[in-house]
Structure formats: structure tokens, C-alpha cells
Amino acid sequence: MGRSPCCEKAHTNKGAWTKEEDQRLINYIRAHGEGCWRSLPKAAGLLRCGKSCRLRWINYLRPDLKRGNFTEEEDELIIKLHSLLGNKWSLIAGRLPGRTDNEIKNYWNTHIKRKLLSRGLDPQTHRPINANTKNNNNNNSSGSYPEPEIINGSSSSQVKIESIIGTDYSIKEAATNSNSTGTTEEDQTQHQQQKLDHQQKFTELNLDLSISLPFQSHQEQVSANYTAESKPSQIFPCQVHSTPKPIITQSVCLCYHLGFQRSEACNCNQAMNPMMSISNDLYRYYRPLDP
DNA sequence: AAAGCTATCAACCGCGCTAAT
DNA sequence: TATTAGCGCGGTTGATAGCTT
DSSP, rough: OOOOOOSSSGOOOOOSOHHHHHHHHHHHHHHHHHHTTTTHHHEEEEOOOHHHHHHIIIIIIIIIIIOSSOOOOHHHHHHHHHHHHOHHHHHHHHTTTTTTTTHHHHHHHIIIHHHHTTBBBOOOSSHHHHHHHGGGSSSSSTTOOOOOOOOOOOOOHHHHHHHHHHOOOHHHHHHHHHTTTTOOOOHHHHHHHHHHHHHHHHHHHOOOOOBOOOSSSSHHHHHHHHSTTTTTHHOTTTTSSSSSOOOOBBBBOOHTTTTTTTTOHHHHHHSSOTOSSSGGGOOBBOOOOOO
């Protein structure tokens, strides 16, 4: 059974958006908030597919988008995040306020790839190009971002978190130690170097994956949600045709739930890394509490 | 001035995931 | 439990601007 098309293709516009279409979309989202993209085009009087509306809003019309060139700091942050997350553009974009996944993806492909190549680094593995032929024997043949290593006995959640943050060497080391025969001195040196590389990455980058409130009380949060300046897109997902209700959020530490708290991957209890120049709350995720 | 080439980026496409039924 | 609808993501495409010959 095939997937039903996302919209009536025969009666939808394609290609570049006109100013009038943009304005219709902006007006509609200002009035009703974003979400319910499938029904939005009809309600807003647009001959567009819902997906197209969503993309146009997220990548171009959103008022909180940062315009202009990427700064050197943003470049370096993207490189570091990519070295840890791979092509997870939305995750990377989540740590660059005002930038979209599409924008970062394009910027990566047009600028940063070249920048890394000029430094003699492989854009996918972030390792020296010469070293790749030697060190990548364990990687897949396509040359894409290395797959996380699956260790015997590790839970699925452990494997999952490794795929997000890279290989957890504290676990890997335990596995290695239990079966240390057959490893040469060179292997051990190389392993030690890799471990140091990863530790350095963790100390340089805040990988706080926790979900929590920003630094304000629930009361403030609720009242902030009601201010005229607040953006419905950030606060009231899918509130079309309804009165916005305050959403109360709760702090949840993913590391804790996945058994990684107090490991290298979890720094819930640590101060914000000074490398991250922007307010801490911009890097947190929020989930609504059940009413 | 015109043709060809390259770089950029907005937009599209198809797939996977998840919640609802 | 199976199916469906909706959303979001990553990869790819195509239009266009800018540069070179």
C-alpha cells in the first residue's frame, strides 16, 4: 500500500513564493499560531502544500531568524557539533539560535566542507585525510560518518545515545579491558589518543541534552506566554482556531533517563561552558507537561 | 556583449517516526 | 494490533546571481 500524497498536487503552486503568498502565511500564523500544516493552506487561502508552507515559515519567514553571514564562532561551533552529531542538521541548528537546519546544511556543503578540506581534514570523519586510510578500516566503506560501535550487552538506549554523542569511551574501555588479549601497544596508544580526543570534545562543548525550564519561575513562564510580543511558534504549537492556553514545562534530563548521568556525556550539574556565548536557556529543550 | 561555468540557497521529494483511531 | 494522518528530517534539485573567458 502506497503512501497517500501530502496534498492535491494538481491544485497547488510550486516554486518560488510570491510576496503576497508570504504575507498571507505571515498574517495567518500571527493570528493563529503555527502548526496543523495540512489544513493551514486552505485556511490561509494559499494554493500551497502544507509542507511547503511549513518550510517557507521555518526557513525564511520566522521572525526570530538571524540574517547575514555566519561568524567565525558559528563556523567553529558547527564544525564541533558536526564532529559529534554527524549530519543531524536539526540538532545542530537547535544549538545555533536564529539559524535553520536547511541554512546550516547549505552552509556546510558550500563553505565548511571546503574549509575542512583546506585544513587537510575529512569533512565526514573530521580526521586528517591521510590518517583516514589507516584509521577507517572499521568504518563503513561509503566514507560517511562512522557508525557508533555496538558493544555486547549494551542496552538499546546506550547504543542510541552513542549514535548521538559519539562513542562513549567509558563503556568501551570496560569492554576492552575485559578482553585485552591481542591488542598491541600501538593499538593501545591509538585508543588512548582517541579517548583523549573525545574527552577534549566533551570539555569544549556543552552537550547538555537535558530538558528544562529557562531561568524563570512557572509564573513568569506562564505570563510570558501571554505577552503580546511572544511568538506563538515557540509556545503554542498547533493552536489553530483555538485560544492559546499556558503550557507548563518540566525539566527532564535525557542523560539520567538513559543511564548516563554523571558520565562524560552528562553535565547537568556543571556550569555553562564559556565556549557557548549565548544564554543557557537557548540550548535547552522543553516539553509540555500533561495538563 | 555573450556564452559558459561555478557557487549559492530556496524549495522539493521521499522516507521514517509517532500519535490517533 | 494494524492502519492512517501528520509532521519533521536529510538528501537532492533547480533557479539564479556572479564570475571568468
